[in-house]
Amino acid sequence: MAFEPPQRLVRALAETAPDGDDWLALLPGLVQRAAAERGLTVERVQVPGGRSSLVLLVRRADGTPAVLKLAPPRARPESERAALAHWAGRGAVRLLDADPAEGVLLLERLHPEVSVRTLPEARALLEAADTLRRLWVEPPAGHSFETVAERTGRQAAAMRAGARSRPEVAPLVDAALAAREALLAAPPEERLLHGTLRQSKILAGDRMPWLAVGPDPVVGECAFDLARLVRDRVEDLIAAPSGAAITRRRVKRLAESLEVDQERLRGWTLFRAVESGVRAHRVGRGRDAELLLEFASWL
Template identity: 85%
Template sequence: MAFEPPRRLVRALGETAPDGDDWLERLPGLEREAVQSYALTVERVQVPGGRSSLVVLVRTADGTPAVLKLAPPRARPGSERAALAHWGGRGAVQLLEPETPEGVLLLERLHPDVSVRSLPEARALLEAAGTLRRLWVEPPDSYPFETVAERTGRQAEAMRAGADADAEVAPLARAALTAREELLAAPPEPRLLHGTFRQSKVLAGDRVPWLAVGPDPVVGDPAFDLARLVRDRVEDLIASPSGPAVTRRRVKRLAESLEVDQERLRGWTLFRAAESGLRALRVGRPRDAELLLEFATWL
């Protein structure tokens, strides 16, 4: 099947591609090889798709609807496979093939065009939070996952560099970095986390109503996972004159519903919003940066 990778994927990977990376150029060949290896019939490429992988809707040899996912090494597809195997379909999409080549995942088909974002906001938050709760399990004894400290340590280095170069954002960056240090000083019992959870990562399924997809798993404080959900629909929050008050109520409501310490949730929400805003500045997305950094000031 001849195809062009979705523009969203090309743009997002272009922002993070290391020098000499040729994964996008090799992608059509990788897709053909996977389709042939598993005797798949291709229906279509999911558009706009994700920012870190190609998602292809396929059918297996016996006609079962499935998803073929192809991801570059920097998206850590091996970690995703390990997390999905550990969850075993509880709260997350199931693996159809436990052993696949690096960067290739064959998954159960959900309803790719129906996420909890299609629900009214209050119901969407409720359903998303319920899905997230099911994912917070003890990690396996030996696991290939990053810890929250490791992942945010890399991010903190880039934030410090950005703050040094831009005096306007320096106070917010320092506040976020201080919050991280305090949160890591006394962490709760670690859990396996989705890592990049938000409403659009929760899709309608057949065996249960909602299932999570696309984890970038990490081990650590559940409040870190929940923090990304706090800022969902950030455009609507920024546009609302009551945005700051709504955000504070959301922090309180989500913390109480998932039995997470409210101050830990507020701190990780601050760090993750500031980190995302500064990263958006670095890669030339000023509009996204403006929204995220304004949101971070509310915390």
């Protein structure tokens, strides 16, 4: 199958593997094999698509629409498969078939052009919070999911290195790392988390109004998951004259609606915003970094 992978994916893969690998070169063959083995007809590549995988709209042999997703090993497709299987369609897209060794997931077709982000902000936050509520379940026994402590430990090391190369961000990095240490000292009950939920990752469906896609699952406290949602539409928050006040109200409203401790949510929001800002600087996305670090300074 001849196709051009979306540029968004090409750029993102260059950020996560700056020395390069051969996954993109192998991708046409992977797609052809995955489609042939499942009797799929490929309609088109979904554009702009994701930042860590190729998404294709397909039809199964019986004509049922579906989505074929292929991801490189560093995107942890086995972890995504395990989470989707455990959720079994409750709050998340339904898994139809998978070969995680090949990075292949076959998923139910949602409506990629209609996400929660298309709603007015207040309604979007409400629907996103309701989606998270359905996803926060006990992890399966004997699971191998990464924990919040493990993931943020890796991130903390990169943040320290970033602070050494950019002294101006050191105070925010220090505050974020201190917040992490305090939060991990006495964590509440652990749940299976989406890991990277934002409004654009909640799509309209047929069997349910809204379903989450694209998890990078992790096991930990719910406030960690909710923290990513706090900064959604960060560019609008930064542009608003009262952006800082809006952010504080958003933290309070989301914490109360999902019965999450407000200070824990504020702490994880700070950590995740600073981590994302430092990472954006590292890969050359200066504008994104500025927005994220200004947002973090409000917390």
